[in-house]
Structures are given as C-alpha cells and as structure tokens.
Amino acid sequence: MKPERITESCDLAVIGGTPGGIACAVRAAREGLRVVLVNHTQHLGGFITSGAGGWETPCDYLRSPLYAEMITGAAEYYRNTYGENSPQHRAALPNPDSRAHIERPKVEPRVAEMLFEQMVAREKNLTVLKGFYVSDAERKNTHLVSVTITELHPKSGAGETPAPQNLRITAHAFADATYEGDLAAAAGAPCQIGREPRSHYNEPHAGVIYSTERPHTPEHTRFPQDAVAGRLNLRSFPHATGPLRQPDSTGEGDSAVMAYNYRLILTKNPANRIPIEKPKNYDPDAHKKAGNGSYVPSLPNVIADRPNVVPNIPNEKIGWNGGRLIGPHNAYPAADWPERERISRHYLDTMLSLLWFYQNDPAARECDRDYWKDYGLAADEFIDNQNLPYEIYVREARRLVGRYVFTEHDALPVPALARIHANARTPVHPDSIATTDWPIDSVACLERSSGPGAHPDGIFFLAEESRPAQVPYRTLLPQGLDNLLVPVALSASHVGWGPIRLEPVWMQTGEAAGLAAALAQKHDTTPAALDPDQLLRGLADRRVMISFFNDVDPASPEPWIPAVQYLGTKGFFATYDARPHAPLTPATATCWVKSFESLLAGAGAHDASLAASTVVHALPADDPESSTIVTLAEFAAKLRTILRGRNLATHPLESAKRALGLRCSEPLPRAAACQLIYETLGAFLPFPM
Template sequence: MIDSNSHYDLVVIGGTPGGIACAVRAAREGLRVLLVNHTQHLGGFITSGAGGWETPCDYLRSPLYAEMITGAAEYYRDTYGENSPQHRAALPNPDNRFHIERPKVEPRVAEMLFEQMVAREKTLTVLKGYYVASAERDGAKLTAVSLKELHPESGAGVPPASSSEAGETPAPPHTLRITARTFADGTYEGDLAAAAGVPCQIGREPRSRYNEPHAGVIYSTERPHTPDQSRFPQDAVAGRLNIRSFPHATGPLRHPDSTGEGDSAVMAYNYRLILTKNPANRIPIQKPKNYDPDAHKKASNGSYVPSLPNVIADRPNVVPNIPNEKIGWNGGRLIGPHNAYPTADWPERERISRHYLDTMLSLLWFYQNDPAARECDRDYWKDYGLAADEFIDNQNLPYEIYVREARRLIGRYVFTEHDALPVPAFARIHAGARTPIHPDSVATTDWPIDSVACIERSSGPGAHPDGIFFLAEESRPAQVPYRTLLPQGLDNLLVPVALSASHVGWGPIRLEPVWMQTGEAAGLAAVLAQKHDTTPTALDPDQLLRGLVERHTMISFFNDVDPASTEPWIPAVQYLGTKGFFATYDAYPHEPLTSATADCWAKAFTALLTCDTSDDASLVASAAAHSLPANEPTKPSAAAAAIVASTLGEFASKLRTALSNKNLDTEPLEAAKRALGLRCEEPLPRSAACQLIYETLGAIKTRKRT
C-alpha cells in the first residue's frame, strides 16, 4: 500500500525503458524502490509504437537490455516456432548489415516483457497514473516529491474520451507525498529535474557555446551517392567498423543561411502508428472527428526532401518487418506545435499530442480516400489499417507521442557533438581513431549525430529544412560519462534519460538502448551510494565502472569485443577502454602484447596509481591513448614475425617497478599474475595483460578504501 509520506531507498519517476532499467537494477540489488509512471502502460516509446530497438550495434550492451532482446526472441520462438518469420524478425539479421534489419518487437510484446521484468522484483513497487507535481529540497538534498493522479476520472492513466466532453465534473486528483534517500528522473521530459530546480536546457545552443559546427540554425545538404558509396559510414560498409550502415547521410551546410544562432526549438514530434494489411487483424482507418483536409500540406510523410538528388523522395518512412505482418509508420511530423510541449503541463501536453495524432490519422485517411491524393500514395497505403491487437484499451492508437527531445539537463559534464566524433589528435596517428575517452563512461552510443527538423523554414531547393542533419559518415561510437547523469547543485538526484547533452550531442544519446544502459547505471549508482553511505555525486566512479563491467555492460565499444561474452578478460578490456589503453576500436585481444605497447601500458598503469580526480583521470586517459604506437598492431597475425612480443615475466616486471616506485605492495600484482595460469616466459596476449592490470588496480584500490 502506498501512502503519503511513504519512504523508499530510491524513487524513479518515469516508466520509460531507462526508468524501468534504473528501478529494476536497484531492486535486484536489494533496494526498496518505487517506480512512478504517468500512464497505465510501462515502456515509453518502445510500447507506444517504436516497433523495435533503434541501434546499428548488435551487441547485447547491458544486462537488462539483453533480457529484453533475448526475451522477445524466446517469446516468438516458443509461440511461433524456431526460425519462424516472427522469431527471425526479433533478432538482428546476420545476412543484411543495413540498419533497418535490427531487432524488431511488437509493442504489446515489449509491454508484456517489461511487466514481467518489474513483477519479478519483490522490493519494487509500481505506481501508475501519477506524475510529479512538485519537489522539496533541503540545500543540496532532494527530500520529497509530490505526486498527482493524472486521470482520476478514468482510472486509466490515459486521456478519457468522455467525462469532460460529457459535461461531468472531473474527480479531484489524488496526491501523494513520497520521501526517499535517492531519486532518479526517468522521464523523457526531465520533469523531476525541473521540479527540483536544477539547471536544464530547452532548444538549440548557439554555435559559439560549445564550438559545435552543427549547432543552432542550420541548413544541411544531402551527401550524394556515388558508384563507390551508397551506404554510410564507409568504414562499416568495408568491415572496418562493426555497426550496421545507413542509406543516407547529410553533407556540407549551406552558408550564409546556417547562422548557428541558438533558439528554443527542439526536434519535431510524431506518433508511430502500428499498421497491418492482414484482414484478420486490421481495423480500417476512420475519418477522424477533427479531420484536417490540409494535413498532407502540413505534416511530413517521413519522406526525404524531394528536391535532393540520389534520394528516394516518395518512399514512406516506415519500420518494416515488425513481427506478425506489421509496420511502424514514422510519418506525420508536424513542425512547430511540439515546441510548446517541453514546459507545458500535462493537460496541455495531451492537447498537443491529440493534435499530432489527429493530423497523422487525417494524413492516412487522406491518402486512402481523398481524390486529391497522389496515386502512388493511395496505392501504397490503401490496404493498411490499425493493428487490432495493439493498444486495445486506447482505440488501437499508441499511448504516447514520440518525444524526441524536451528538456536536457545541464549537468557536471555536457555531451556535445565533439564527443561523438573521432579525436583529431588520435586520428592523426591512428587509423580508425576513437571518439573522446571518458574515464567515468557508463554507456556507449552508436547512432549517428542527428536531428530531425526543428522549425518550419527553408533556405531553398537542394537543402533540408532548418535543423535537419544526419552525420552517418562522420559519427562514431562514443562513451557517455557518468557526470552527464549528475545535476549541478543536487547530490542525490540521477537523471539517466533527459541527461546532460547539447542539442547536437543529443542525437546519439536519444535512443532507448542507450537509455537502458544509463538507466541501469543510475540504478547501480544508487545501490553503491547507499552501500558506502554516500551520495551518487560523491560515489567513486571507479566502483561504478567495475560494477558495470563485471555485469557485462558495454562502457567501451570495440569491433572485436562482445561485452556479453563470458570470457574472463572482457571486464578488463571494457574497463581499460575508458582509461586510454586503446586509441582505436580494435582491441586485438588474442594478439601478443608488443614491447612498445607494453611500455605505454606500464606508463598508463603508473599514472592510474595516483589518479584521484575525474579531471586527472581524463588527462591520463587522453595522454595514454595519444602515446600508443601508431597503428600497432594493424594486421598483427600477418606481421607476427616482425613483432617484438612481451612475455608475462617482462610485463609483470614493468608493473612491479611502477608499484615499487610508488611504495605500494606488489602482492596484488603477484596474485593477479598467478591467477592467469601462464608461464613467465610465454608471450603475453593483450587480453591477459589487461586482466593483469585490471585485477592489480582493483586490489590496490580496495586496500586504499579499507
């Protein structure tokens, strides 16, 4: 029973995938958790029409994300059979490396899996149909939140079709006051962060703020297809980057129209309708009560800009091959009304959302029925209807609008465009260079730096509308610092969804797989903070990183390291990927450690022994990566004869010297060396060298704490 003044170890506001991951991880580790959601349906966009997981990376990047992917695949296998169309759709397509061949899941199945996930945790309480109305602070501590019932008249947590329209007086909303040791904001809108009074940003920063080329008002052009390239990035197509490729990318900006001026505009919203042609599961599209015959003039069909070359302009933007003969329609983007949404109250947000939904239904009805519709549109859409088995308590319509961007925290680190681009200093030395290395990384991005339109204006033919960019060629997988989850001036609030990023930096962040990682990291941070009687902001990030990698979370992307693998060296390589031991995305774990790299790693090990602050750790990581031998090993097996390998004995001697010079006990090193089970005269694999460093550092840090 939830009463006013109930107390929890952790209160999570927002039943998004990131919020759920935060709550479940904390509960699974023993905390008493309350998860609050404003509707009756958990899962956010994933259960409101996403149709799958938007990621070009196939890795099972974190434990709870892995549970969702494998849970869906097992459900379809058990229900429809091994290798059935449904089962195959739920898995990444191994034969086609195009990004749209990522794992798919029906919204109803995703919701079922989320419900099962939370139900398994006996210390997790879920409160549906409530939103945060206000928050109480005592200096740098958040002490309580007031929760208000969203739709007391319907009891459904969704906008009623009914009572107010029928002239009935709505029932007064029920309110609750809840206290907790730690709070987390898992909403897309950053509502708890705003209620707590921490700094947030809405809209686009000017170019001058963070020196981002794509900040502010911009008009991008399309990167043309050539005989040599029709998918992006080229490194993925060529097999040098282990992610899926995209069919288009934007190129140079149009000047002088791209002024870089800041404003309050955010990415356009829309609904993602789940449609089917299957007569046995199809609800025909009815003419909306608020039908707008001009909807086709106001809302994008999700198509690319017709005037741009080498792009199929009339191809509707859909998520194909959702299990059971469904698609997700990603059209109907109205540019403009969404900009009032981030700071609006819930009644106004629902009015805005309904406007978008009516526009989308009007657009679909127009395509199917209006003589003015183009023949190609009518032919494509004529047989589609709403899926009868989806959103069955909401007229087969998604529960939530697709909020691409709302408030963004201004935290203790701001993730910007630069964080998702290769470091220029690394790129001058290393082919396939990494993005910036963050010693407190808790998650990874893999989606390109991107934005859909923000304002309805154009600079003329040949350029996208204001705000659109899709840097599929330049972007690379990036590390997300723990500091982006931490607000300024408040010590016990974590913000794993509306986290700290610029508008341009937001593009790679804003995907559910990333948020499931940051959410799970936030949940573990709350656990460790309570265990060590501290706050999330005072928590040693190293403890959090070790907890994440030992649970098989990907905090460093590698082409050749699957974070879900049970190989004993996986945590070590993941961890050292945040410390500057790798300047590229290739770990070459099974290749011999060369003498040159051994020298560099020993120096980095020495620096880490006395590294106490985040700033120090960042400098150490950057310096370590910059000092690595250029492009070694590029083709290690082929060049093995020319490589001077380091043995276990030689490398351990370098580390022993480092410990002795710092007056530190060498026993942790000797214990780690014995655990490897290798002979001292044997060439040392890079993976084993990482294990040696990881275990030694861990033991030394544990001794320091005790």
Template sequence: MYRKADVVVIGGTPSGIACAVRCAGEGLNVILVNLTDHLGGVMGSGLGVTDTLYDGFRAPIYETFIQSVREYYKKSYGENSEQYAACYSKRKLHFEPHVAELVFTRMLEAESRISVLYRYYPVSVEQVRRKLTAVTIRSFDDGAPIRLEADAFVDASHEGDLAAAAGVEMRAGRESRGEYDEPHAGKIFTQTGGGKYPRDAVEGLLNLEPFAGTTQQIFSGSTGEGDNAFQAYNFRVCLTCNPVNRVYPSKPDSYDKTLYLGIVEKPEDNRGRTHVLRTHLMLGDGSWRLKSHIPNDKLTWNDPLLLGAQLEYPNAGWERRKEIIREHADFALGMLYFLQNDEAVGPDVRQEALRWGLPKDEFIDNGHFPYELLVREGRRMVGRYTFTEHDGILASGLNRAPVHSDSIGIAEWPISSHDCTADRRPGSSNDGVLMLSESTRPSQIPYRSLLPQNVDNLLVTICLSCSHIGWGTLRLEPVFMHLGESAAYAIALAAGQGIPPGKLDADKLVRKLAENQVMVSFFNEFDMATRHNWVPAVQYFGTKGFFADYDAKPEEILDRHTFSIWAGAFGSLLAGSPNPLETARKLHRERERSRDAEPVNRIEFHRMIEDELVIRGFQGLQAHPDQNASTPLRRGEACFMLYRLLLAIPN
C-alpha cells in the same frame, strides 16, 4: 498520503524499467511512477524497433528484453515461423507494441521489491541542501497527492519534470555553433545522399551495421545560430495490412485538408508551409510499396511530423501538454484519412494507403492508437559534463571518439536530427535535418552527464546533460536502457557506502559495471557475453586510454613499447592523476614504434610494474612472476594482471 522506498524512479519508460529492475536486483525497494496505464514508453506505443547499429551484448537488462521478445515469438509461432524470422534482422529487434508492453510488465512483476504507481506525475520536491528528501506526485485522475520519500531519485522521463522541480538547470532548443564549437550546431540546412556509412563499417573495420545515407551537402543560410527550436514530435502509428486485423480511422473532428496538401504538391509549391509533410507515399508514381517490418504484417509509421507544435511541450504544464498531444494525434489520423480518401491524392496512392489501417489487436482501450507521443527531444540538463558533437566523432589525434574515465555506457547511432523548423533552402531538407553517419563513431558516455550540478542523490537518464547535436547519438532507447541500468548500479553502490550517488567514486562504478557485464567501452572483437577473464579488465582500461582505436586485440602478443606506455599510465592511475586522452594519443602517435618493438614476457612485465609501484609509493606490493615467466604476454592477459593488481591495492 505518504510512502517510502530506497529509490523513487519517475518514468515507466524502458530506461526507468531497466533502472527499477536492477535496483531491485541489488536489494533495494523501488517505487516506479508511470505517466499512463501502460508500461514501456514509446517502445510500448508503436516504436517497434530497437534503433541501433550494434547487435552485441551491451548490458544485461537490455539483453533480457531482446531475448524475451525473441522467445515470445519463438514460443507463440514456432522457430520456423515468419513472425520469429521477422522479429530480428539487420542487427535490430522488431516487435509489436503489445509484445513490448507484455515483456516489460513481466520484468517488473518478477521483482517483489518494485511497486508501480500508474497515471501520476511529479509536482514538487523537498530538499535539504544538496539532497532531495521527498517528491510529491499528483494523479491524472484527480486522486489525492502522494508524498514519496527515498534516499535516491531517478528522472527517467522524457519530460524531465522531477529534475526541473528540483531546481536543476535545464534547457531546450539548439545551441549556437560557437557555444561548444560544434560544426553542425544551430540553424543548418543539409541534404542527405545515398550510399552506406561509415565506410569503416562497410570495409569491415568497425563492428557496426552500415547506415544507408549520410549528410553530404550543407547549404547557404546555415548560420549556426542558436534558437529555441528542436526536433519535431509525432506518434509512431502502428499500421497493418492484414484485412482481418485492420480498421480504418474516422475523420478527426479537427480535420483540415489544407494541412496535407504539401504531400501532393511539388517542393517549390510547398515552401513556407507551417507543417512538415514527409511520407513514403509522396512519390505517387506506382513505384513504391510500404513494407511490413514488424511481425504480423505491421509497420511503424514515422512520417506525420507536426512542426512547431512541439515547441511549447517541454516547459508546459500537463493541461497544455494534453492539448499538444491531442493535436499530434489528430494530425496523424488526419494525414492517414487524407491519403486514403481525398481526391487531391492520386488514385494509386489512395489505393496503397487503403491497404493500411490501425491494428485491432493493438491499443485496444485507446481506439487502436498509441498511448504515448514520441517526445523526440525536450529538456536537456546542464549537468557536470555536457556531451557534445565532439564526444561522438573521432577525437583529434585518435582513431576513436574521446575517452572518458567515468564512462558508464556507449552510444553508436549516427548523430542525427529530424526537422526542427519548416524553413528550407532550394534543394535542401527542412532546417535541422542531419544524418552524420559517416563521421559518427561509438562513444563513451560519462557518469557526470547523468549528475545535476546542485543535487547529489538525483540521476537523470533520459534528459541527460548534452547539447542538441550530442543528443543526436544518445536519443535511442537502447542507450536509455543501458544508462538506466548503469544508474541503478551507481545507486546501489553508493547505498552500500552510505553516500549519495553524486559523491560516488566514479572509478569504482566503472569497475562495478565492467564486472557485471555492462559495457563501458566499445570494441570490435568482443561483447559483454564473451567468456574470458580479461573482459572486465579490457573494458575498464578502455576508459583509461589504453586503446587508441576500437581494436583491443586481446589475443595478440603485447609489445614492449606499448607496455611501457601502459605501465606509465597505470602508475598515473595509482597516483590519482590519470590522463586517458593523452595516453591514447601517445599510443596512436607512436604506433609505428610499437609495431617494431619486441614482445614483453612476464618477467619484464612484473619488473616494469614493480618499478611503477615503487615510484608511486606502493613498495609493499609486488607483482611476482608466475610459472610461465619467460613466455610472451598477450594483451588481454596483461590487462587482466594489471586489473587484478589494481584491486589488491588498498583504497
């Protein structure tokens, strides 16, 4: 069987859906290939929350999802209902799995240019030099394979099978500390302390919700050695305490109570067990209560991590992956059964556990259990740029993370990792556990991180190019949706020019994104819904080093010294030799001189820019002053005027 489209997207994940919807909106025909019968990936399989510390408008498709879910609860239950109040709090969206699936399904059904194929996975590709020409997909139900032709392909899956089939270099596991000089890479033992972080957010200097807890101790034995370990997997089991909607799970056929005894043992007695046993029910002293945090008396249970069982998954075939998925399902259901029924568990713990069960109105055709395993970390591409720990923390000589001129999105979740192995040191968490909420800062994600080295018409939006530690801030669904939409704009822009996305001028892509409300630079004062003409310009120049921190100060008067640096950077940009990081560092280094400098008026602005134009060989262009030539210029206005001039310069 054979089919053809402009774009083939592998993965009905939130990232894949965002990519498909935007491609269709740009006039491209799309085939979306989904692994299961149900759309939405882990957001439709129990995740229940948008893990983010930022509640601003970051990208249109993601914002559409947010508002559609909120509208669902408002219309279904009323504006003053508990459900509507519960669906959004602390800068996060909280939702039931079936609601996420419904919203994603409606988003796809609204686009006539999208065809969805369910229960298929990629098995091989056809390639001519640096371009894929077709991918063959196979049915989980033993149907005939389908050959899909397209001009562009997107791997938006957690498995990365399309990229791997295309011969893209992939890796799984942890890099050593020395490979990218990452302080927290490789084997590491830590302990997380209390408090809220980063302190900048607590003090109101950073427009993020502070995170409770941060890594405060690093223990001996943290060698930094690389290995094949990575974050453990689990099902995000949706539970309810509503007796009318609650059903208790049966004991799995493979049930083995010895797997769970660590829950009721002291940590020193549990040392060396092969599985991590971490649950809110560990205290067992009557002081705890599990709390609903998604609407309709539900929660998403994140505790039953099955260490070791994840290691084969990334590079395994689907027959073996099915076995691994079954092991994780049995482990989660077995843990719940143990907590509810075993006499080794204290009576108060059993009583609390029995308050919770599987919801009858979720996953109705799957025994009320999630459809998809949370593949928390798998293959990672080795692409044209590798995003590392350094990209998510303060850069040397700056009060912000590094600047990337080809930024196509942002990340802001604390660099973090769940357990990688069951090894531990006295007093430490399991090997690999991290929460760098104090040192993480909003980062820019380069377009190059989505591009394979050897293929020009393939974009990878989930298994993108990053280190294990870099993955720790990228690994959230809001980021994946953001990147999916950015990838779609890249494909559409390249198609309009008759070139593959890997040959696209990244600067034009950054402009396209900024002009279409896709965030490429994080700032404290505004988001992409802000209605000012300078917003795209400030976003764009945020990728060119015009800001040494996260304060754009668009309404403040521009000083002469800052503008002299901007003018030089603008000239270098015109000459094709920008150095964003050095520009930002110079602004930071000379900030005291900027504070004492006089304001710039419009006459001075035009004179300095015209000097740069002449120096760079653009004598035919002039930046004529307007009627208010003698008035001081605001920073946002200056960016807008520079941006308008940039667009007037012939390619």
C-alpha cells in the same frame, strides 16, 4: 478531495516508466534497494511500447544485462510461440544476411510491454505507481528531500467530482527518467530547452542550420563507409547529410527542439486490421503540413518514394514514422500535462488525417494511395486505447545542464588521433558508463526552408562522420543537487543529443544510474560523491558496455572482458580495435605500464586522453606480425617494479598471474595483459566491491 497520503520512505524513487527508468529501478532493486517506480500513464515502456517497433541501434551487441534480457526475451517469446526460425522469431533478431540498419531486431509493442511488466514483477523490492506525474519537489540545499506526485486522470465515484490524489515520496536518492526532465525541473536543476548557438560549445551544427544531402556514388551508397568496408562493426544507413548551406546556416540559438510524431502500428492482415475511419477532427490539409515527414527526404532516384516506415515487425506489421508536424511540438517541453495532451491529440489527429487522405482523397498521389490503401490499425495493439499508441514520440524536450555536457565533439573522432590513425576513437572519458552508436542527428526543428536542395531548418544526419562515443557519468549529475540522477533527459547540447536519444543508450544509462544509487547507499554517500571508478568496475563486471570495440562483445563470458571495457575508459586504446588475442608488443607494453603507474597513484594522476595519445603513437610499432613480443614474465616484471615498496600481505600480481593460466615464457596476449592490470589494480581500490 482525497486526503494527501505520505508514503513510506524508499531507498530510490524513479520517476518515469521509460525503458531507462525501468532499467534504473530494476537494477537498483536487484542490488537490494527498496524502489518506487512512477509512470504518468497506465502503461510502462515509453516509446518502445508506444510504436517504436524495435530497437533503434546500428550495434548488435547486447550492451547491458537488462537490455539483453529484453532482446533475448523477445526472441524466446517468438520462438516459443511461433517456432524456431519462424518469420516472427527471425524478425526479433539482427538479420545476419544484411548489414543495413533497418534489419535491426524488431518487437511488437504489446510484446515489449509484456516483457517489461514481467521484468518489474519479478522484483519484490520494487513498487510501481501508474497514472501519476510530478507536481512538486522539495529540496534542502544540495539534497532532494521529497517528490510529490499527482494523479493524471483521477477516477470519480458515483456523484463525485474527480479529485486527484497526491502522494509524497521520500527517498535516499531520486532518478528522473522522464523524457521531459520534469523532476529535474521541479527540483530546480539547470535545464535547457532548444538549440544553443554555434558559439556556445563551438559546434559546427549548432543553432539554425540548413543541411544538404551527401550525394550517392556507385561506390558510396551507404554510410558510414567504414561500416560498409568492415572497418567499423556497425550497421549502415542509406543516407547522410553533407555540407551546410551558407550563409543561411547562421548558427543562431533558439527554443526549438526536434519535431514529434506518433508511430502508428499498421497491418494489411485482414484478420488483424482495423480500417481507418475519417477522424472527427479531420484536417484536409494535413498532407501539406506533415506530408514531407512521410518520406526519407532528398534522395532523388534512390528511395524518394519509399514511405518512412519500420518494416518487418513480427506478425505482418509496420511502424509508420511519418506525420512529423513541425511547429506545435515546440510548446510541449515546458507545458503542463493538460496542454501536453492537447498537443499530442493534435499530432494524432494530423497523422490519422494524413493516412485517411492517402487512402481516400482523389488529390492524393497515386504512389501514396497504392502503398497505403490496404493498411489499417493493428487490432491486437493498444487494445484499451482504440488501437492507438499511448504516447507521442518525444524526440527532445528539456535537457539537463549537468556537471558535463555531451556535445557534437564527443561523438566525433579526436582530431589529433585521427591524423595518425584512420580508425581513431572519440574522446575518452574516464567515467564512461554507457556508449552511443547512433549518428549525430536531428530531425526538423522549424518549418522553414532556404530553398531547393536543402533540408528544412534543423535537419542533419552525420552518418559518415559520427563514431561510437562514451557517455560520462557526470552527464547524469545535476549541478547543485547531490542525490538526483538524470539518466534520460541527461546533460547534452542539442547537437550532442542526437547520439544519446535512443532507448538502447537510455537502458544503459538507466541501469548505471540504478547501480550508482545502490553503491551510494551501500557506502553511505550520495550519487554525486560516489567514486566513479567504483561504479565503472561494477558496470564492467556486470558486462555493461562502457567502451565500444569492433572485436569485443561485452556480453561474452571471457574473463578478460571487464578489464578491456574498463581500461577502454582510461585511454589504453586509441582505436576501436582492441585486438585482444594479438601478442603484446614492447611499444604498447611501455604505454600500458606507464598508465598502470599513474592509475595506481590515485585520482587526478591519470590523464586518459593523454594516455590515448601516447598509445596511438605506439600503433605503427604494434604490428601483429612483429617477431618482437612481450612474455608474461617480462610484463609482470615491469609491473612488479612499480609495485615495489608497497606493504602487501598477499602480492596481487602473483594471484593475478596464476588466474591467467599462462606459462611465464609464453607470449602475452593483449587481453591477458589487460586482465593482469585490472586485477592488480583491484587490490588497491580505496573501497570494497
């Protein structure tokens, strides 16, 4: 047995080399922390470097700095390697000629891994430990003291029996960025595996459900319709689910989670193709067990025979999203690593069996044989793993039960706002640190059916109803632990998990967790005790999208961007249209001044939801063509009235006014009004930035 070694203490220990974990570690390192990043395999990047083939998001915004580095880094790599406007370069960018979700940015797994490795290598404060998993955690009351990590596959010397090395890491703060929530579980944080009953959070799609497909009409072939019509700045999807089948949809809870699969990277290019061999553990019935996962289900006469693939990955590749074997995955979340690897191998054998069946078995459908006959494994991917992905696609495992639980209701428009305005927002969270944009969804959880016309148990895809949502900081905070952050297996119900579970969102929550850890250490406190406003302003100033708008690109250089992003978390906007360049009208000015006053009053005085409900009533009077507008002088006078009596050596309002560069008699644009409020509020922060 190799002797146990205690590492030197670090400032932040991040467990999980997922994209969210990398973002967490890199952000903290850039803020000056000494960081250790631990991953259970020898390859960083999680799902993105194990077959995703691209970034699954209908939103084209560069939503956070580190996510932007990955998108732009891939595009630059392909441009420099293959040329400007080459097929590879174009595939790495959102397709400007199509608003279909499938035309999102693509990247080869090998290129994504290269970029992640370069990202971590640039950080001198960051140490990466590969091939270790969490085996123990030590806590003292509400404080996590240390984590013990153990080699997953120890290497033996000549004549030696392999013995795993154990390392103990102590840190000021910890982050669990695993897909499985292993550190949270080891530390004793409350976690959930499976589906809550419908009654638990009053979610219509909770528990056992059988959904039906939303029908296509000549006028309605993509979802959401608001995106198709240009009222929502998102890409659209070719299908959506509709009503639930009753009474079979009982809403009962259970321990089932979304089905898993591998995402094979395949090509027809003979120069880069490895032929599919008959698997050693070939299952001739694989097509019966997992064949339904090969196709987008229940779309008769539309795309029923289209394989479920990610097309147009650079260099003539596709990512196959089939082989969803339903059932064995439910044992994975709570299993140890040897059992997880056995389950993963079963899924991989099933997928390879399915592909071999399509190519070789006379019983295969002709359409399957014709489509798959020329595909093989990409020879330049996963070259040290027989050209097979390093990890199974874990769609859902443990979920933290934290200080806030993100549910179905958080990704649907607020009913009271929707009754007044068709473009109403989802609930406003004053501690929002990220945004979702993927629909509320789940793939199948159990292999059972309620008969023809309905999906298997657990499937739903609310592409029509779902809207971009704010992710509260509280979802990262475990109950009873003050120095642990959980940016990946964060606190959400099974239904709420659908919009959360995408890598672009996790890169946001991970980067936010890294900044939170840095700010907590800087101010000698814990992540749980950190003032959320301090974190939000830090994120907004760094161009992290904490509020989604149709007309505000969070990565734009305009000086008012942080203000609009931040005030979007305070209820200043009831819809997804910020209209930053429209003139401020009296009705909205009155609402914003009232919110400014309550924000100045301090924690607990401002109700963001109430503010949004007030603003929505101002919208009918907020006509951009209105001749009644507010000037800079008039708005500043209203704010000055609220500031009267405060002892200030330098009046922040005056310096903020000068920064705008506007004449006092000019109409005040809405963005400039937000900037004026944001910068004035900054002078009263109870913390230095």
